[in-house]
Amino acid sequence: MRFIMQAAINMAVFLACALLFPNGFILENMLAAAIAALVLAALNQLLKPALLMVALPLLVLSLGAFSLVINAAMLELTAYLVPGFAFANFWWALLVAVLLTVANLIFMDRTHIDIRR
Template sequence: MGFWKRVLVNALIFLALAGFFPQMIHVATVWVALGASLVLGILNALIKPILLILSLPITILTLGLFSIVINALMLQLTAAFVGTGFAFSSFGASMFAAIILSLVNAIVTDRFARS
């Protein structure tokens, strides 16, 4: 799946999560969701590979589950860059969002790969 399609899908996921769990995730507008999704895509391209290499030993020890923590850190970093229009109530909320983002992206990517 291309970069722009993934940005759009992530923005939709952010909006859905903010609608279903307003006490955990705050997204002010659709444009903020698109901006946050774009920032997340850029951060995932630039910073996430470095974090994955640095955390490789603990990721191996936890059988890959530490990657959820890295994804949550990337979401927290995205919220810091975007500002007050995009926020998580806690680190647990960002971990929950990271799990949902990963699951939905895997399903959508699998669906687009088949067609």
């Protein structure tokens, strides 16, 4: 369930960024957004933990800010793997990584719903 939620949030952020930043973020169609969201969610599950362990000294020195660079690198890898999904340069990927981080902070931790009467 968490994988599907993360992919849905990724796709929503990709579509919003494609509308907000048409010069720096290239997204051909909604199918490319869906495939890129699934690929990014899979890479986050499989590859990101290993990258975080390798970059642990840099994460400690930067007080965790280096994780944004790792997220941007994951987005660049996704852009390499998915046709129709690209960034003009690394700084655009870093901006989208920041927006993805904010969206995931807002929406991903809301897994428990309390119904009060």
